[in-house]
Amino acid sequence: xxxxxxxxxxxxxxxxxxxxxKWLKQGGEQVSKDEAVLEIATDKVDSEVPxxxxxxxxxxxxxxxxxxxxxxxxAILEDAAESHVPTSTPSNxxxxxxVSPQGTNPLSVPAEAQVTPHVPYVPAPGxxxxxxxxxxxxxxxxxxxxxxxxxxxxNLPMAELDAIPGTGDQGRLTKKDLLxxxxxxxxxxxxxxxxxxxxAPAIQPSSEAALAALPQEISVQRAGVELxxxxxxxxxxxxxxxxxxxxxNMVASKRISAHVTSFVEADVTNLHxxxxxxxxxxxxxxNEKLTFTPMFVEAVVKAIQxxxxxxxxxxxxxxxxxxxxxxGMAAALPSGNLIVPVIxxxxxLNLVGLTKRVNDLAHRARTGKLRPEEIQGGTFTLSxxxxxxxVMGTPIIAQPQxxxxxxxxxxxxPAVIETPQGDFIGIRHMxxxxxxxxxxxxxxxxxxxFVKRVAEYLEKWDPSRGI
Numbered sequence: 001x002x003x004x005x006x007x008x009x010x011x012x013x014x015x016x017x018x019x020x021x022k023w024l025k026q027g028g029e030q031v032s033k034d035e036a037v038l039e040i041a042t043d044k045v046d047s048e049v050p051x052x053x054x055x056x057x058x059x060x061x062x063x064x065x066x067x068x069x070x071x072x073x074x075a076i077l078e079d080a081a082e083s084h085v086p087t088s089t090p091s092n093x094x095x096x097x098x099v100s101p102q103g104t105n106p107l108s109v110p111a112e113a114q115v116t117p118h119v120p121y122v123p124a125p126g127x128x129x130x131x132x133x134x135x136x137x138x139x140x141x142x143x144x145x146x147x148x149x150x151x152x153x154x155n156l157p158m159a160e161l162d163a164i165p166g167t168g169d170q171g172r173l174t175k176k177d178l179l180x181x182x183x184x185x186x187x188x189x190x191x192x193x194x195x196x197x198x199x200a201p202a203i204q205p206s207s208e209a210a211l212a213a214l215p216q217e218i219s220v221q222r223a224g225v226e227l228x229x230x231x232x233x234x235x236x237x238x239x240x241x242x243x244x245x246x247x248x249n250m251v252a253s254k255r256i257s258a259h260v261t262s263f264v265e266a267d268v269t270n271l272h273x274x275x276x277x278x279x280x281x282x283x284x285x286x287n288e289k290l291t292f293t294p295m296f297v298e299a300v301v302k303a304i305q306x307x308x309x310x311x312x313x314x315x316x317x318x319x320x321x322x323x324x325x326x327x328g329m330a331a332a333l334p335s336g337n338l339i340v341p342v343i344x345x346x347x348x349l350n351l352v353g354l355t356k357r358v359n360d361l362a363h364r365a366r367t368g369k370l371r372p373e374e375i376q377g378g379t380f381t382l383s384x385x386x387x388x389x390x391v392m393g394t395p396i397i398a399q400p401q402x403x404x405x406x407x408x409x410x411x412x413x414p415a416v417i418e419t420p421q422g423d424f425i426g427i428r429h430m431x432x433x434x435x436x437x438x439x440x441x442x443x444x445x446x447x448x449x450f451v452k453r454v455a456e457y458l459e460k461w462d463p464s465r466g467i
Contacts, residue, residue, distance in 0.1 A: 002079035004053050008068050011042055011372040015245065017069045018042045019145055025057050031077065038074065041144045042242075045370050046175075055079045141166075146175050146368060149240040153335045154182055175368045179334065242337045253399050258439035261394045262448045265432050266455035268410055270463045271295060272429040278467050285467070286352055293384050294354035296407050297327055299457035300382055301347045307450045311379050312441065313400040319441055328378030328398060329358065331365040332387075339365050340398060342378040351467070386410060392432040402438040405451065407431060431458075 008018060021039040025031050036048035037057065059076035062068050141162055143151075151161050164181050166173035239247070275290060282290040304311045304325055313320045325347040328340040341361035343349070349357060364370050380401060385393040386409035393406040408431050415428040435451035 003058075004051075004055060004077045004079065005073045006037060006049070006051055006075045006077060008040070008070050008072050008074055009049060009372060010070050010376065011045065011047070015042050015070065017067050019067050020062055020064050020074075021046065021144055022064055023060060024048070027057055027060055029057050031055060031057050040068075041146060045368060045372060045375070046144065046146060047372050049074070051077060053077060053079065142172055144172075144175075145241060147173055147178055149242060149337075150175065150178055150182075150335055152238070152240060179367075240335070240337075242335070246338060249399070250396050253396050256399060257397050257402070259394075259397065259436055260439045260442075260444065260447060261434055261436045262444070262451050263392065263432060263434050264448075264451050264455045265430055266458050267415060267428050268431055268458050268461070269429045271458055271461040272410055274461060274463050274465065282355075282467050286355070288352075288355050288359055290355055291358070292386070292407075292410065293329065293382075294351060294358045295461075296384065296458070297329070297343065297346060297354050297358065297382060298351055299454050300327060300380065300405060301325055302457050303450055303453040304380060305347065306453055307446060309446060310403050310437070310442065310450050312402055313379070314402060314438065314441055315400070322379045324379065326377050326379045328381040328401075329361065330381060330383040330395075331362055333368075334366060339370070339375060340378065340381060341365050341370055341374050342376065344377060380404070382407065386431065392434045394434060395436050397436055397438055402440075402442055403447070403450070404436050405454065406434040406436075408433070 011018060018040040019042070021041050023038045025035075025037045031037060031051050031054060033052065033054040034050045035054075036050050038049050040047055040049055055077040057075055058078050061073055061075060068074065143161070147161075161173070161178075164173055164177060165171075166177050168174040168177070271292075275292065275295070279290040282288065308321065311322050311325060313322065324345060327343045327346040329343065330338055330340050333339055341364075343354065343357050343361065346354065346357075361370070361374065364374075378398065378401060381395075381398045381404040383393065383395045383404060383406045385395075385406050389409055391408040391411065393408070395404040395406040397404050410429050410431045412427055413430055414425050415430060416423055417426045417428070433451050433455055435447055435454075437447040437450075439447075
């Protein structure tokens with residue numbers, strides 16, 4: 001009898017685990033190929049997990065609310081063509097139990113539920129209920145990691161969070177519900193009364209006398225503020241899971257790669273005025289706003305084609321040279337965290353295609369609607385720090401890539417202009433490009449020539465180019 005293991009999918013380079021939000025199918029039910037079996041959530045995206053094979057769901061290994069590592073087995077299915085109904089239970093009752101990794105109690109289908117398909121799943125005695133929430137407020141209401149992270153960033157008290165109407169399944173509060181509420185809340189000028197409680201309980205002295213009686217060499221926490229012996233106070237902000245993962249990945253990248261950064265300055269006057277001249281017509285024809293980012297991506301793709309050894313990754317002592325060009329573009333989330341959606345096969349897109357792809361990924365990144373496959377597989381990353389008014393930056397490489405380019409703000413300033421009749425000073429639109437690369441495999445000559453080539457493509461932008 002063919003049995004298939006449904007595993008937790010890889011959701012991106014920086015994601016190592018996900019939380020089970022809801023089982024859409026229960027033990028004993030028939031599942032069609034590519035049908036969604038469960039909903040999962042990370043701090044970056046919520047997603048459904050489909051099954052690549054059809055069959056009967058015979059075993060569920062993790063409860064709703066469980067945090068499961070990428071690659072871990074979620075459930076067992078029997079092939080639809082070969083599955084059969086057992087006529088008796090195994091002689092050894094322990095054969096029906098499955099040990100779940102990391103000490104999580106398994107949710108095995110009881111023997112009586114395995115007699116016939118389409119029997120609703122009922123957990124065995126003593127096992128956690130699949131409806132057990134991951135996290136709940138004072139009302140016992142379920143909240144996903146995404147919702148909780150946004151609430152903490154906005155300092156929403158739990159009582160206020162519990163009062164927000166939800167449009168999700170069984171009244172669950174979705175990210176869209178929360179963002180709409182926050183927008184309305186800002187417009188009305190309502191401020192939060194107290195921050196969302198952190199994971200660790202705070203010490204709550206019942207009076208000022210009780211506070212004074214505490215030892216002076218320790219600090220205490222009250223209402224999200226730490227009071228120290230010097231009489232000062234600091235706000236306590238617990239890192240959310242996404243921030244913790246970003247921190248771990250950034251430190252790991254600095255430890256793994258020998259970072260070197262090269263800088264060049266580019267005169268992008270022709271590019272600037274071409275965009276100013278065509279952006280209105282571009283939006284009218286294609287219903288897309290023309291930003292600088294797709295123009296930068298186009299120049300990066302051309303430079304990678306000239307210097308393909310930038311488009312590599314490292315696997316131990318092996319250098320993996322990628323034939324496809326997948327450009328990651330760093331995007332800021334409303335929570336302040338960072339996500340890097342990927343423009344797959346960027347070398348196969350023209351400027352219109354790049355613009356549509358950039359705008360679509362940026363919009364869905366802000367609204368939390370990116371699919372798992374859209375934040376993985378990048379071979380080179382572009383970070384537009386100029387969006388925040390920064391003139392340059394020293395970006396950190398996204399492992400296992402070997403390079404990342406930061407483009408700064410385009411600013412007008414005096415510059416020397418060389419002509420056959422002589423040099424003169426004029427007002428030009430200038431920008432800095434910062435290229436960080438892994439010196440283990442990218443030497444200074446290659447790293448420097450690459451970023452210089454990107455600048456050259458931007459400087460040589462054809463002002464007579466059509467759209």
